[in-house]
Amino acid sequence: MNRQGNNTISLAEYFRHSAVPLSFFVVFYANYLYLIPKFFFRQQVRRYVIINIIFVAIVSLGLHFWQQMNFPPIPKPPIPHMQKGADFFHPRRFESNWVFYLRDVFSLTITVILSTTIKMSYRWTETESARSEAEKIKVEAEKSKTEAELKNLKNQLNPHFLLNTLNNIYALIAFSPEKAQQAVHDLSKLLRYVLYDNNQTFVSLKKEVAFMQNYIELMKIRLSEDVKVDVKFSILTNTDTKIAPLLFISLIENAFKHGVSYSAPSFINIKLEEYENGTIECHIENSYFPKNENDKSGSGIGLESMQKRLELLYPNHYTWNKGIKGNIYVSDLVINKEG
Numbered sequence: 225m226n227r228q229g230n231n232t233i234s235l236a237e238y239f240r241h242s243a244v245p246l247s248f249f250v251v252f253y254a255n256y257l258y259l260i261p262k263f264f265f266r267q268q269v270r271r272y273v274i275i276n277i278i279f280v281a282i283v284s285l286g287l288h289f290w291q292q293m294n295f296p297p298i299p300k301p302p303i304p305h306m307q308k309g310a311d312f313f314h315p316r317r318f319e320s321n322w323v324f325y326l327r328d329v330f331s332l333t334i335t336v337i338l339s340t341t342i343k344m345s346y347r348w349t350e351t352e353s354a355r356s357e358a359e360k361i362k363v364e365a366e367k368s369k370t371e372a373e374l375k376n377l378k379n380q381l382n383p384h385f386l387l388n389t390l391n392n393i394y395a396l397i398a399f400s401p402e403k404a405q406q407a408v409h410d411l412s413k414l415l416r417y418v419l420y421d422n423n424q425t426f427v428s429l430k431k432e433v434a435f436m437q438n439y440i441e442l443m444k445i446r447l448s449e450d451v452k453v454d455v456k457f458s459i460l461t462n463t464d465t466k467i468a469p470l471l472f473i474s475l476i477e478n479a480f481k482h483g484v485s486y487s488a489p490s491f492i493n494i495k496l497e498e499y500e501n502g503t504i505e506c507h508i509e510n511s512y513f514p515k516n517e518n519d520k521s522g523s524g525i526g527l528e529s530m531q532k533r534l535e536l537l538y539p540n541h542y543t544w545n546k547g548i549k550g551n552i553y554v555s556d557l558v559i560n561k562e563g
Contacts, residue, residue, distance in 0.1 A: 247287050247328075248335050251280065255339040264340065265347070276336050284328040291324070389414065389442065396446050403445050410442045418470070425537070426466035429498065433457050436472060440494070443480050451484050452491040459498040467559075468537050472496065472506050474530040475555050482553060483510025502561030512553040 255276070263272035389411055397404040417435045437457065444453055459465075476494060483492045490511040498504050534542050538559055546555040 243287060243290050247283050248332065251283055251332050251335045252339045254279070255336055256343050260340055260343045280329055280332045280336065283332055284325060287328050288325050386415070386418070389439075392443060392446055400445075407442055407445055410438055414438055414442065425468065427469045429459055429463055429465040429467045429504070432467050432469060432472070433459060433496065435470075436476060436496075439473060440476065443476075447484065448486060450486075450489045452489075454491070454493045456495045456497075458496070460500070463498060465498060465502065465504070467504065468533060471530065471533065472557070474527055475506060475508050475557065478527060478555070479508050479510040479553075482512055482514060485511070485513045488513075504559045506555075506557045508555045510553050512548055512551050 259272060259275060259279075263269070263275065393404055393407045393411065396407055414435065417431070437455070440453070440455055447453065479492045479494065484490050490513065492510040493508065495507045496504070497507075531544075534544065541560045542558060544555075544557045547553075
């Protein structure tokens with residue numbers, strides 16, 4: 225028993241007054257813990273609505289009768305011209321009872337809606353969190369796969385490049401040992417770049433251009449005077465552009481492989497240009513002398529590997545047009561700045 229001033233509140237009175245919040249509590253958690261997962265989340269919405277209508281009606285009736293028993297209405301003056309005891313069924317008194325009942329129904333319905341909203345919000349948060357985690361795992365897996373594929377392609381490209389260069393030096397030894405010695409020296413510089421400087425996904429464009437220039441000079445040693453090679457590299461003075469290593473070398477190798485004839489005049493034109501907006505264009509034209517099937521030089525993997533690397537490193541940021549126009553093979557690769 226608690227005393228405050230002249231008022232006395234007993235434990236029994238406390239529980240009588242707790243009926244209303246307790247009914248809200250029961251309706252809320254009956255939905256939150258059982259009805260929503262059991263019916264609503266299993267696409268049984270109609271059944272869920274019907275059960276809640278019956279549930280709310282029963283709880284409202286029970287609450288109404290509880291209040292009638294424990295909190296009887298204040299006696300009102302008898303309604304004129306009515307027998308004693310019959311005024312309870314008078315329309316005015318009946319209207320008053322239903323007003324309170326509908327008030328309870330409305331309040332409990334709001335409780336059901338609130339419970340459903342909170343449960344759906346919680347489930348949506350869980351779903352989004354799980355989806356985000358799944359997307360994160362997927363991105364990590366794709367990243368690991370891409371890195372593994374790039375590593376594999378570079379492992380293919382390095383021996384491919386070395387094989388082509390050694391073939392050239394081998395042919396050079398037969399008619400010019402001195403040039404062959406210089407070629408070996410140049411090759412050592414190229415291998416230093418291939419083995420050490422290109423281990424990263426992207427390297428400086430300046431270093432890549434220097435590598436290509438050295439490679440072209442090495443290839444030109446064994447060419448006759450009937451082969452015209454025109455090379456133009458135009459990059460910005462203070463450029464800090466990064467590029468995938470050994471990306472253009474496959475195009476250059478292909479030009480020397482198919483563009484040189486030792487019985488007819490031939491040419492190779494190589495042009496690489498960097499623009500202010502970060503775009504890099506590599507344009508190569510060469511006379512076309514297709515090799516027969518017995519010629520295994522280059523092993524045929526250079527351009528195929530390059531296509532895969534472009535897809536992995538520059539998706540939707542490059543265009544590569546190549547083909548034969550008459551007796552001229554044209555390759556035009558444009559790499560756009562990402563962003």
